[in-house]
Amino acid sequence: MLNIAIDGPSGSGKSTVADLLAKQLDILHLDTGAMYRACALGAVKRNIDCLCEEKVKDYVKDIDLQIKYENGRQVTILDGVDVSKEIRNNEVSLMASNISSLSCVREKMVEMQREVARLNDCIMDGRDIGTVVLPNASHKFFLTASAEVRAERRFKELTEKGQTVDFEELLKEINLRDYNDSHRKIAPLKQAEDAHFIDSSDKSVEEVVDFIISIIK
Numbered sequence: 179m180l181n182i183a184i185d186g187p188s189g190s191g192k193s194t195v196a197d198l199l200a201k202q203l204d205i206l207h208l209d210t211g212a213m214y215r216a217c218a219l220g221a222v223k224r225n226i227d228c229l230c231e232e233k234v235k236d237y238v239k240d241i242d243l244q245i246k247y248e249n250g251r252q253v254t255i256l257d258g259v260d261v262s263k264e265i266r267n268n269e270v271s272l273m274a275s276n277i278s279s280l281s282c283v284r285e286k287m288v289e290m291q292r293e294v295a296r297l298n299d300c301i302m303d304g305r306d307i308g309t310v311v312l313p314n315a316s317h318k319f320f321l322t323a324s325a326e327v328r329a330e331r332r333f334k335e336l337t338e339k340g341q342t343v344d345f346e347e348l349l350k351e352i353n354l355r356d357y358n359d360s361h362r363k364i365a366p367l368k369q370a371e372d373a374h375f376i377d378s379s380d381k382s383v384e385e386v387v388d389f390i391i392s393i394i395k
């Protein structure tokens with residue numbers, strides 16, 4: 179199986195890059211962040227505190243979460259409902275960062291992710307793919323960009339959608355999530371020793387994709 183791991187902080191462009199790569203290579207793209215986001219959304223809907231291990235454990239052991247593909251695009255289904263859009267809101271982002279720090283959640287998600295990689299050629303993006311989920315991945319990449327550049331990208335994305343956002347607030351949120359993701363005890367965001375490091379601050383999406391393709395080929 180061809181298994182490609184891309185890790186990096188939020189807003190580094192992992193998902194966009196992974197989507198384009200998956201199309202070019204004609205393989206699946208599993209956005210693992212979507213799975214943690216769906217867990218968080220389900221917990222919030224049940225009024226479960228995303229940091230309460232005991233309650234989250236009960237909930238996550240029977241979670242009804244499915245990942246499907248429609249025309250090559252990942253669709254995240256929670257409790258039988260397509261939540262692909264709903265999981266992208268800001269509240270869910272922060273809750274996902276909290277719930278992903280719990281071992282009961284990570285164990286369950288990692289099991290599901292490994293099953294996808296066992297059955298399919300795929301490119302998986304997340305925080306711990308190269309270090310924990312697929313330590314034997316065929317190729318590993320660590321994609322990052324400065325916090326300011328990532329906040330600018332998010333600012334542009336949201337204002338283009340017509341939303342009013344405060345740049346400083348976005349930057350603060352990115353720094354907070356970076357801190358949470360890289361300081362948690364289990365599977366923190368970390369570059370695998372054998373991963374290629376890419377700083378995309380001054381690179382276009384196409385440049386990053388071309389670089390990755392050149393390494394894979």
Ligand code: DC
Pocket residue numbers: 188189210211212214215271274275276278279303304305306307355359
């Ligand atoms: O990539 P994202 O922003 O959609 O991820 C949402 C949250 O999930 C993020 O705060 C970190 C967490 N996450 C994780 O802990 N491990 C992964 N493999 C993917 C995401």
